[in-house]
Structure formats: structure tokens, C-alpha cells
Amino acid sequence: MSGILVYALHHDGAFNKNSLGAVSEGARLAGELGTECHAVVVGDPAGLGDELCASLGRYGARKVYRAAGPEGLAQPVVDAMAKIIGENGHRYALFGGGLLGFEIGAGLAARRDAGVCMEVTHVRVEDGKLVSERPILQDSSVTDVHYRSDLGVIIGRLNAFEARESGDASATVEDVQVDFEPHSLKAKMVTRGEQRGADVNIEDADILVAGGRGLGKAEGFEALEQLAGALGGAVAATRAVVDAGWYSYSAQIGQTGKTVSPKLYLAAGISGAIQHKVGMQGSENIVAINKDANAPIFEFSDLGIVGDLNKIVPKLTEAVKARKAG
Amino acid sequence: MASPNGHRSVAPIEFPPPVDPAAEFIGPPTDPEDERIEVGVAIVGGGQAGMACAIRLLQLLEDDPELAESLGEVPVAVIEKGRVAGAHQLSGGVMNPSAIRSLFPEDDSWPHFGEVGKETVYFMLTAKRALPLKPTPPPFRNHGNYVVSVAELNRWLGERAEEAGAYVLSETVGAKLLVDDGLVVGVRTGDKGRDRQGGEKSNFEPGSDVVANATVLAEGCWGHLTGAALKGLGLAAGDPQVWALGVKEVWEVPQPLDRVIHTLGWPLRPQAKYKEFGGSWIYPMNRAGAQPRVSLGFVIGLEYADARLSVHDVLQEFKLHPLVRRILADGKRVAWGAKAIPEGGYWAMPRLHAPGMVICGDGGGMVNVPRLKGIHYAIRSGMLAAETIYSRLKSGSHDFSPYDRAVHDSEIGKDLYESRNMKQPFGKGLVVGGAITNAMVVTKGRLPGGHWATHRDADQPLMLTDRHERYPKPDGKYTFDKLSGVFLTGNATRDDAPSHIRIQQRVPRELAEAWTWMCPAGVYEVPEDAPDGGEHVDLIVNPSNCVQCGAITAKGGRLTPPEGGDGPVYQVT
Amino acid sequence: MKICVLVKEVPDAAVEKRIDPGTGRLDRSGEKNLNPFDTHAIEAAMQLKEGGVVEVDEVVAVTMGPETAVRALHKAVSLGADRSLHLSDAALAGSDVNGTGYALAKTLEDEAPDLVLLGQQSDDGECYTIGAVVADHLHMPSLTQVIKIDVENGALRCERQAEYGYDTVLVELPAVISVGDAINEPRYPSLKAIMGAKKKPLDKRGIGDVGIEPGRVGFDNARAHCADFKAPPAKEPGKIIEDEDTNATVEQIVAWLDERKLLA
Numbered sequence A: 001m002s003g004i005l006v007y008a009l010h011h012d013g014a015f016n017k018n019s020l021g022a023v024s025e026g027a028r029l030a031g032e033l034g035t036e037c038h039a040v041v042v043g044d045p046a047g048l049g050d051e052l053c054a055s056l057g058r059y060g061a062r063k064v065y066r067a068a069g070p071e072g073l074a075q076p077v078v079d080a081m082a083k084i085i086g087e088n089g090h091r092y093a094l095f096g097g098g099l100l101g102f103e104i105g106a107g108l109a110a111r112r113d114a115g116v117c118m119e120v121t122h123v124r125v126e127d128g129k130l131v132s133e134r135p136i137l138q139d140s141s142v143t144d145v146h147y148r149s150d151l152g153v154i155i156g157r158l159n160a161f162e163a164r165e166s167g168d169a170s171a172t173v174e175d176v177q178v179d180f181e182p183h184s185l186k187a188k189m190v191t192r193g194e195q196r197g198a199d200v201n202i203e204d205a206d207i208l209v210a211g212g213r214g215l216g217k218a219e220g221f222e223a224l225e226q227l228a229g230a231l232g233g234a235v236a237a238t239r240a241v242v243d244a245g246w247y248s249y250s251a252q253i254g255q256t257g258k259t260v261s262p263k264l265y266l267a268a269g270i271s272g273a274i275q276h277k278v279g280m281q282g283s284e285n286i287v288a289i290n291k292d293a294n295a296p297i298f299e300f301s302d303l304g305i306v307g308d309l310n311k312i313v314p315k316l317t318e319a320v321k322a323r324k325a326g
Numbered sequence B: 001m002a003s004p005n006g007h008r009s010v011a012p013i014e015f016p017p018p019v020d021p022a023a024e025f026i027g028p029p030t031d032p033e034d035e036r037i038e039v040g041v042a043i044v045g046g047g048q049a050g051m052a053c054a055i056r057l058l059q060l061l062e063d064d065p066e067l068a069e070s071l072g073e074v075p076v077a078v079i080e081k082g083r084v085a086g087a088h089q090l091s092g093g094v095m096n097p098s099a100i101r102s103l104f105p106e107d108d109s110w111p112h113f114g115e116v117g118k119e120t121v122y123f124m125l126t127a128k129r130a131l132p133l134k135p136t137p138p139p140f141r142n143h144g145n146y147v148v149s150v151a152e153l154n155r156w157l158g159e160r161a162e163e164a165g166a167y168v169l170s171e172t173v174g175a176k177l178l179v180d181d182g183l184v185v186g187v188r189t190g191d192k193g194r195d196r197q198g199g200e201k202s203n204f205e206p207g208s209d210v211v212a213n214a215t216v217l218a219e220g221c222w223g224h225l226t227g228a229a230l231k232g233l234g235l236a237a238g239d240p241q242v243w244a245l246g247v248k249e250v251w252e253v254p255q256p257l258d259r260v261i262h263t264l265g266w267p268l269r270p271q272a273k274y275k276e277f278g279g280s281w282i283y284p285m286n287r288a289g290a291q292p293r294v295s296l297g298f299v300i301g302l303e304y305a306d307a308r309l310s311v312h313d314v315l316q317e318f319k320l321h322p323l324v325r326r327i328l329a330d331g332k333r334v335a336w337g338a339k340a341i342p343e344g345g346y347w348a349m350p351r352l353h354a355p356g357m358v359i360c361g362d363g364g365g366m367v368n369v370p371r372l373k374g375i376h377y378a379i380r381s382g383m384l385a386a387e388t389i390y391s392r393l394k395s396g397s398h399d400f401s402p403y404d405r406a407v408h409d410s411e412i413g414k415d416l417y418e419s420r421n422m423k424q425p426f427g428k429g430l431v432v433g434g435a436i437t438n439a440m441v442v443t444k445g446r447l448p449g450g451h452w453a454t455h456r457d458a459d460q461p462l463m464l465t466d467r468h469e470r471y472p473k474p475d476g477k478y479t480f481d482k483l484s485g486v487f488l489t490g491n492a493t494r495d496d497a498p499s500h501i502r503i504q505q506r507v508p509r510e511l512a513e514a515w516t517w518m519c520p521a522g523v524y525e526v527p528e529d530a531p532d533g534g535e536h537v538d539l540i541v542n543p544s545n546c547v548q549c550g551a552i553t554a555k556g557g558r559l560t561p562p563e564g565g566d567g568p569v570y571q572v573t
Numbered sequence C: 001m002k003i004c005v006l007v008k009e010v011p012d013a014a015v016e017k018r019i020d021p022g023t024g025r026l027d028r029s030g031e032k033n034l035n036p037f038d039t040h041a042i043e044a045a046m047q048l049k050e051g052g053v054v055e056v057d058e059v060v061a062v063t064m065g066p067e068t069a070v071r072a073l074h075k076a077v078s079l080g081a082d083r084s085l086h087l088s089d090a091a092l093a094g095s096d097v098n099g100t101g102y103a104l105a106k107t108l109e110d111e112a113p114d115l116v117l118l119g120q121q122s123d124d125g126e127c128y129t130i131g132a133v134v135a136d137h138l139h140m141p142s143l144t145q146v147i148k149i150d151v152e153n154g155a156l157r158c159e160r161q162a163e164y165g166y167d168t169v170l171v172e173l174p175a176v177i178s179v180g181d182a183i184n185e186p187r188y189p190s191l192k193a194i195m196g197a198k199k200k201p202l203d204k205r206g207i208g209d210v211g212i213e214p215g216r217v218g219f220d221n222a223r224a225h226c227a228d229f230k231a232p233p234a235k236e237p238g239k240i241i242e243d244e245d246t247n248a249t250v251e252q253i254v255a256w257l258d259e260r261k262l263l264a
Helices: A017-033 A050-059 A075-088 A098-111 A220-231 A239-243 A274-280 A309-325 B021-025 B048-062 B065-070 B098-103 B150-164 B224-232 B311-318 B322-328 B375-394 B401-409 B411-418 B433-442 B482-488 B509-518 C036-051 C067-078 C097-111 C130-138 C191-199 C246-259
Strands: A004-007 A037-043 A063-068 A092-095 A115-120 A122-126 A129-136 A141-147 A152-156 A172-176 A187-194 A207-211 A234-237 A264-268 A285-290 A303-306 B037-044 B076-079 B118-124 B130-132 B167-169 B174-180 B183-189 B192-194 B200-205 B209-217 B243-252 B259-265 B278-285 B293-301 B332-342 B357-359 B506-508 B536-538 C002-007 C009-011 C032-034 C058-064 C083-087 C115-119 C142-152 C155-162 C165-172 C175-179 C202-205 C224-230 C239-242
Touching (some): A004 A075, A017 A037, A017 A122, A050 A063, A050 A172, A092 A098, A098 A152, A098 C097, A098 C130, A115 A129, A115 C097, A129 A152, A220 A234, A220 A309, A274 B482, B037 B048, B037 B183, B037 C191, B048 B098, B048 B375, B098 B375, B167 C191, B174 B224, B293 B311, B293 B322, B506 B509, C002 C097, C009 C067, C036 C142, C036 C175, C058 C067, C067 C202, C115 C130
Parallel strands (some): A004 A037, A037 A063, A207 A264, B037 B209, C058 C083
Antiparallel strands (some): A122 A129, A187 C165, B174 B183, B259 B278, C142 C155, C155 C165
């Protein structure tokens, strides 16, 4: 039967938000197509108990295929999914993005001679088929992608799909025996998911508080660090202040720095010249604080505050802490 | 001359840049002999002059295998600092086709936007009115000439040069002129991978000594090595070189423009004290199968006296004139750029040769300002250089003086001599001959009278006025700020590179403001908290914005080439 | 050890990119350059060669592209590759990720490399996945986002950067490794190397030479077909607050953030 097979990544006894989003999306689309959404999990059986796997039913999966195999590596999952699809005829494979999502999806596309689209932000049903939408050219344009193969591989942008519980149902769990390809067993995980707290990679942060010339001086970043701490985010900087030595180059955003697309980008004292804009325009929510009402940033911010950041930022930090506490 | 707020006016020359070009940029080879790179002829600059020289040389060498062989594995090398040849090219431009047709008698496939048909010169009386000057003053008659984009033309020439066998070394800077015992023996290329403080990063790559039998300096309007050679080898002319700054935009428009347009007058101020000489051009870029485009720009001589004059902003203001609005209506800006233009003409032309070396093109001041022509001179001088070098190398000589004579005997020398006195009263910039007469009649003598002695652009004392209050606030659709233009050029100068601009940073406010307003790329800034009065301010320099137009070299600083490959990537300018 | 480095010529990053309305494909007529991520791959190959831990017999640059792609090969060679291979065929134009990966794999099969290195992503396609596709066809282990490679007893100890942290993985050779830009600082080519690049061997291959089935490549055979380029959904104009009573202002901001679940 046709259907949608979704990969779910687990770690430390839980499925990550990204995977739950993918399963939810798979369920939504399967509903519209009149078919079923199934999930596949691969790993050490000890960590993939029945209850955990069945919980994916709450997000809309009817069945969960479970395969014992190496964790954190893509190619064994390609083998597992290729086998399941080969035996059951799923029409679409869906991934929630992230490193493994990309690697598995691409490998699966090669294995099954399938069309693959990555960085997908939206999927819709058209004439009984799925059409993926993805941004291209640094988010300046969006294109539709149609699949012309028996299997269509959809790899979402990280966190593009929202996790939605659709009921209490429990998914049935089916164990799958996979004969892994020799090459799939040639990579061995030594250490997985090491946290290197010291250098926060701003490209991965969900929330960024960025400072520009408008801060007035290097010490201005102290208030931003407080705010970032309260919001649970990281601090970024414009080229101008990095040049002036107020903050480190690793935090630089813009044409010649990093490109980021966090859930929240709060810009303090930043004018929004295009050299900076191109580094952060893909952010989901842009809040700008600037004393100049004519600053270009107000043209593309979602919320703009015209005022003195030296007054606003510290009070905002307190207000955020208060809201989170109470 | 005191400025309105009372204190003594300052001229940039009083704060010269910390640089000694002759000492720093000229010297003997330093690499061990077996590590030097040997080429036959080294050409610094891959513009029209450089490529024409390369092509002509290879044409001659094709019929002379003996000399070709004696020049070794790399008979002709072109050293170009841009990402590719053409990346740093910008001009109006309307080109006289005679030289390129001499170079390629059997190939007329060089790219252009058609022969000039109709043309009109307007005198802009006010922000709303324009008066066509009839008949069209002689210097503006372009019958038989072609509208071109030098960025495009240069790429075509570069391909022809490579096809002919030239080694085009792009992203490579000619950093130092190699002179051994009075003989120019080549150039040293620039280092790559230095950090902000000038230290060596992990991927540091030193430049190399490129030694050659003949060296051609074809560096364009602000020639780095040319400037050093003029001082160090005593080649400077009687009169100092002077420059104008041109800022250009290319627009996609719904309706094709049907004529070549030049304007004089507004927004420039006619009063003598401002010394504002210049004007605009608007050229059609129409080509079958492509959306019509328009090239427009404003040029102002850099001897202007108002520290708050900004050519970029004057261009934005100029676009508000109804005549221009009509042309650009519903259009979209697709390119922006800036470049200096040598304006000294005949009297400022340096000696064009030294033992082992010649100077071609804009670097040698070969621009006919009244006629706005220089592209075909660049090509012609490149060809003449090739011919002299060829014949002298055959006889084993490094004396290239016949080249200097050849240039002066050619149309270059003749045309420049003819317009040699255009530097007088109204002769600077675009105001000449019949246009002056027409303009004087129309403005009832408002145009300045009297005699203007020529002096260095940097000698001009500066005044502060309220000129800046009339610049339009950029709306991001029709008028633009400087930074968005810099972004459009594809400028990817490395952030952590050392600053390539030699300039004094603690200077009087007028000077800091002059540089800030002058620079079309926003390289210089006056700090927000800087004192308003006559005290000195600490100039902020943002070298990574630099599009290497060269204006700063005219007006008190000294541009040097940043790392090879840096700067704009012009495509249609 | 033989290392093949996959390189690609892409439109210059700094130059405005656009879709050609006529063909519906990326307008590649402007300036082109070696994909910046690939320079990191070449540098990684050179560091392995110069590192002395393992003997590298040759580094081969491989590209699939039209005539102009030779420039990317020249650049790769000027950075240290010993020779290059140009897969070029009209039948390949417009291939999707699937087709491109397949074609490159067939070309590499011929070369039988011990290690295939490539840049994590390309500036134009923004796909991040060719390595995984190639590896599956070649039956080789593959890792992407690798930021450190050490040779250990004939295998590779790799560190790679995932969204959840850093993994250390031991990979047996032969393998396909996609490197991230954090892995190294690429060298600048010396003038001598640039000038010598054109003299290094450059071999051309067509689809027939390496056994590529025409039905699996090219625009018409793309398994994933891109169409209908449109502007991204217009953002709603933003809200502006003029700060007068800062206490009230920050309450408004907090409410706004809360509404959007940004204070979780």
C-alpha cells in the first residue's frame, strides 16, 4: 500500500522536537491523501522500548517500524528504510531536517532512484500527490518541487514542521530485521552529541540578541548578554562593532560574517543596512530597537521599537525574567 | 578663505598621507634568483590598455617564432588585481571604434550597445527645467561612436588575450616596481593572507618577484606603481595630474532610451568659489532580446571647494529632475559603481617611458576630457606599446622612448594637444567650446569668469556649507544610500585584512567631512560624538567598503591595492 | 592513498543570483568561481598529503559541468591537486541531485579512490547532500559536516558538527567525506602554481566513457522537478512602538514575544 514513512530520531529516551514535527506533518499529509503515516526508528533496542515507540501514535503515526542497529549514523537507516519501502510500497519518505535527516534522505534517494528535495518549508497535496516547496537563492525565491519517481523524498528545513498531538492513539510497533550493507557498518560512533559549551555557535541558536553601533560602546554588550541570558539565547554582532573591537568575530552576522535564521532575532542599535540584512533576513521573528525612526531595519522588522536602547534593554531583561518566573 | 563658521580653511595637502611611494613601492628584486618568475613581458593591469598590449604583442609574436621563443615559457603575462579582468572596469561609455578595429581588422564581434544615433546636450537651469543646447556643441558629437560597457568589453578582450596565449593572472596585485640599477626589471606581486595588524595568518602566501624583459604599466586612473614611478623615476609632467570622480548607475527600464544625453548645470553651483565643474551622462544600453537598460552617471572635478559635496548624493538628487525621472520611470537599478577620471590632459601627461618600462592608458593621463574619450586611446596606446617593445626587444634594447614619440604622433597626442587649454576658466570637465557660449547666453553670464590656475586637487582649501541638507533621503527604490550601492558591486573585500588606505586619521573636522562626503562607498566616517568646532576629530576608516575608485588619492590620501581579488565585481558598468 | 576531490563551479557568491525566466533554471551566465566550500576540501586533501601520517600518491580534482567548469579545475590544481577530470556531456545538463550524484559516482568508480572529499554544500544548489548520494552508489561509508580528519591506523577519525552537538566517528576507507568550512583555512595558490595549472593533465569524460545511463541524468529525467519560482510569501508589515513610557513598552514587547511562544 502507499503511505508516508517518517524517520524519527531519538536520544536519551525521547524523540526530538524536529522528529515529532515531521511525524505530525506526515500524519497531516497522509490524512489528506487518504493513506497512513508510519514512522521508522533505528537504534539500540534497549532504548527503544514499546511504550516510547508507540507514543508516536499521539502525533499521528499508525505504525512504527523498529530496527535494531547503530545509532546516530545515517547509512544503516537508509538500509532499514529501503527495506521497509521495498516491502510495503510507501510513496513518500519524510524527514524533519537536521544532519541525519539530510544524510539519510539523500542516501535513500540514491538507493531507490528517487527524487529528493531538501530545505522544504511547506508541503501540499495536489491531484493526489505531494508537492514540496522550498526557498532558494538565500530565501529570495520559493520553488515548487514535483516528484517523478515511485518514491518522493522530502527533507524539511530544521524545525519547519510543528509538532502536533492529534489524539491518544497508540501506534502499533513492528520489528524489522535488517541485513545491513557492508558499507553501512564501516562507520563506528565513538562519541555522540558532545556539547562544547564554550564557543556557542550562533548559527544553531534559536534566539539571538544582536548589537550594533547604536550601543555606543563595547560595554553596551553587557546589557545584551543579560537579555540574551534571560531569553535563553546567544549574542551576535554587526561587522562595524566587530571591526571596532567591541565583540568577537565569531559572533559576526552579515554579508561577510555568518548567516542565521533563528526563531527570534532581536537587533539593538543596528541600522539594518543591506550588508547586515542579508545575514539575518531569514529569521522568523525580527524585533528591532533603534532610536532612529528612519533606520532601514524598521522596514523589515516584525516589531520595531523607536527608543533609547539603554533604557529599554535592561527593563526588558527584567520583564522577561518576571514573565518566565510567574 | 575662511569658512562660514569663522575659522581658517584647511586644504587636504596640509595633512599628507603617511606614505613614501618611491621608497616603499620601488626597489630591487628580493627573491632568490631561482625563485623568481620569468616572463617575457609583464603587463600590470588587465584593462583595455593592458589587454590591447597583450593581444598586439601576441599578434606580432605569432609571426616571429624566434623572438617568441626567446621570451620563454610565458611570453606575455597580464597581472590584474580584480577578481577577473573587467571586475574593476567602469566608464560611461561611448567609444570611438577606430582603435579596436585596428586591433581586430577581421573581427567585429566586440560587444556594444549600438552606434550612437540621436544625441542631446541639456543645460539644467533648475531642478525642474532643462534647456536643450542647439546645435549640439562639437565635443559632444558622437556620430560613428558606440555605447559600450567597459566591464563587458574588457571581459571580451580578456578572452581574446587568453586565446592568443596571454597568461592572465587575475586576483594578483602589482605591489612593487622592481628596478635594478636604473632599469625596470619587473614587478613584485602582492602578499595574500595578512591579518588586520599586518601579521601573517596561517595561510599567508608571500608575493613573488616577476621579472620581465619589458614592463607595461596599464593600471588605470589611480595607478599605484605609476604614481610611485612618476616620483621615483622622475617621470612627472610639468603640471600635476588632477581628477574627477564619476558615480554611475545602470537601470533596467521599460522603454528604451532613444538618444545619448549629456547635461551641464544643475545640481552643480555656478558660483566661482565652489569650483564645481562637471555634468552627467545618460546613455541607452539597448540590445536585441534583452530588456532595455540605461547607463547614467554624474562626474565632478575633485578640485571642488565644498567639503560637503558628495558626487553620489548629487547623482541621487539629479535623478529627481523630471527629465531623468521620465527616463527611469518604473525601472529598476541593477548596478552601481564609481571611478576617478584623470582630467589633467596634455600638460599633465607624464613621460611615458623609463628604461625597461612604458606607461599606457588612463595611467598615463590619456583622457580627452572635453570629448569624454579615453577608451580608444587606452587601446591605441597598448598597441603602440606592443609595437615599440616588439621592435626594441628584437634589437636587444630596453630603451622604449620611441613609444613616447609614437603616442604623441598618434591621434592621442594630437587630440590631447588640441584640447590642452581646456583647463582654463570653463574648460575643466564637460563645459567647453560652443557649449560654453550657449550656456553663457542662457544663464545670462552667471557662469564664472576669470582665469583658473591649475593646482592639485588636494591643494584646494575646504569650506563647510549646508549643501548636504539638499541631498534626498534615500527611499531604497529610486534614490539610494551608499552602502546598498557597495553591496550591489559584489564587493567582497576581506574584513580582517590590513587597511589598504594610507591617510592621516586625526584631522580637522572639515577634512574629515570632506573625505566622508567625497567617498562614494562610505569608507570614511566622522564619529557621532566628534566635536563640532575647529578641533581635530578621529576619522573612522572602513576599508572593506572600498571600491577602489581612486578619489582619495586625489584629495589627500593614498590608495594602495588591497589583496588581489578584493574590491568590486562590476559586470555591466 | 588516492584522494579524489569533487569540485563545482558556482555563480560568484557576491554577485546577485537570479532565475532565468526563460529556462526556469538558475541563471549561470554571470561570474563563476570555484565553490568556496570545495576549497576547504582541497585544503583538507593537501593537509593529508603534507601531514606525513599517510602516503598520498595523488590528489585528483573531479568536476561535472559545462566547458567553463575547467576554470574550477584549474583553481583546484593551482591549490595542489595533481591532475583533474572533467565530466562533461550535453546529456547531463539540468540533472537533479539524484542524477548528479549518480553521474559523479560512475566517474569515480573508474578512478577507484581511497578517499573522496567534497565541500559540505554548494553556494547555488544549497543542497548539502551530494556526498551521501555518491557514497550510496559507491557502497562507501559517508559522513557530512566533518570539521576534523585524522588518520589512525589506516582509518579516519572524524569529528562532525550536528545540530545536537559534536560526534566523533571512526570511518574505514574507502570513504566519502563532506567537509564543513570550519575544518581549515584554505591556502592561497602561489603565482607559480597558478601559472603551472594549465600544464597539469586534464582529462575529459563523456557519459559513454564511464557507463552513465542517459535515462538517469539530464533535465528531462530529473526525479525531482523544480518549477514555478515565486516570491516568498509577503511578510505582514511590522508593528512599530514609539517608546514613551518604557515600563509600558517592555510589557508590550513581552506580550508580543509570549504570543509567539518565544518565551518558552
